[in-house]
Amino acid sequence: MRKILIVDDDQKTRTLLKTYLEKNQYDVKLAHDGASFLAEFERYQDELSLVILDVMLPDTDGFALCGTVRKRSAVPIIMLTANADDTDRIVGLELGADDYIAKPYNPRELLARIKAIHRRMGGDGGTTAPRYYRFNGFSLDTLERTLTDPAGETVKLTGLDFQLLRYFVEHPGDVLDRTVLAEETRGRDLGPLDRSLDVQVSRLRQRLLDDGKQPALIKTVRGTGYVFSAEVITSHVA
Known part of the structure; x- marks a missing residue:
C-alpha cells in the first residue's frame, strides 16, 4: 500500500x-x-x-x-x-x-x-526498453532513476525532472510539442498562459549544465516546443 x-x-x-x-x-x-x-x-x-x-x-x-x-x-x-x-x-x-x-x-x-x-x-512496465541512456558524458539509469554526470557524480533529480529527461532521451532529435510534453510528464494539457513546462525545462537545463541562453542539449523550437539535440546511446547493461 x-x-x-x-x-x-x-x-x-x-x-x-x-x-x-x-x-x-x-x-x-x-x-x-x-x-x-x-x-x-x-x-x-x-x-x-x-x-x-x-x-x-x-x-x-x-x-x-x-x-x-x-x-x-x-x-x-x-x-x-x-x-x-x-x-x-x-x-x-x-x-x-x-x-x-x-x-x-x-x-x-x-x-x-x-x-x-x-x-x-512506475514506468511503462515494459521488459524490452533500455535501462541506460547515455549522452554528452551523462548516464541516465531508468531502473534506479539516477543520473550521473561526466565526472561520475550523481545529479540530483526530482520526480518531474526524471520524467521530463526520460521523455527527452527516448525521443532524441524529435521536435516535441509543449502540449505533448505536458501530457506525458504531468498528465494534463497546458493552459494558454501556463508557463510551468518552461520552468521545468529551465530547471532541467540547469541540472545538465546546459546554457539557458544558448542551450546545446535542450533547444527551444519557437512556437512549437523543444528538441533534445544530443546523440543518445542506449543499452541494457552498465
Whole structure:
C-alpha cells in the first residue's frame, strides 16, 4: 500500500482527505503544521510514495517545506495553493514540486493527480526498453532513476525532472510539442498562459549544465516546443 504524507492546517480538510484516500487504498499520514510535518517526514521518509503540501501553514509555508524535502528526497510533491494566479505554482515548481492543485478542489481531482504521478513514476512496465541512456558524458539509469554526470557524480533529480529527461532521451532529435510534453510528464494539457513546462525545462537545463541562453542539449523550437539535440546511446547493461 502506497504511503502518503499530507500537511494541512485545516482539520476538516485533513480528515476528509485521509478518509477519502484510505478508501482508495492509500496509507495516509497527517501533519497540521511545518514542525509536525518534518517529524513525520523524518519518521517515514524511506516509505513515502508522495507528499502533499499546503502552501499556507501557521508556522511556516509549503515552499520552505518543499525546499527541505528536495534536499533530502526525490519523493513526488503536490502543492495545494489558494492563489488564483500562477505565482505560487511557478515558485513551487522551481523549488522541485511535481504538480500543483488550486483550492478549492474536488478530492477526486486530487486522487487523479496522485494516480497519474504514481503511474508515471512506475514506468511503462515494459521488459524490452533500455535501462541506460547515455549522452554528452551523462548516464541516465531508468531502473534506479539516477543520473550521473561526466565526472561520475550523481545529479540530483526530482520526480518531474526524471520524467521530463526520460521523455527527452527516448525521443532524441524529435521536435516535441509543449502540449505533448505536458501530457506525458504531468498528465494534463497546458493552459494558454501556463508557463510551468518552461520552468521545468529551465530547471532541467540547469541540472545538465546546459546554457539557458544558448542551450546545446535542450533547444527551444519557437512556437512549437523543444528538441533534445544530443546523440543518445542506449543499452541494457552498465
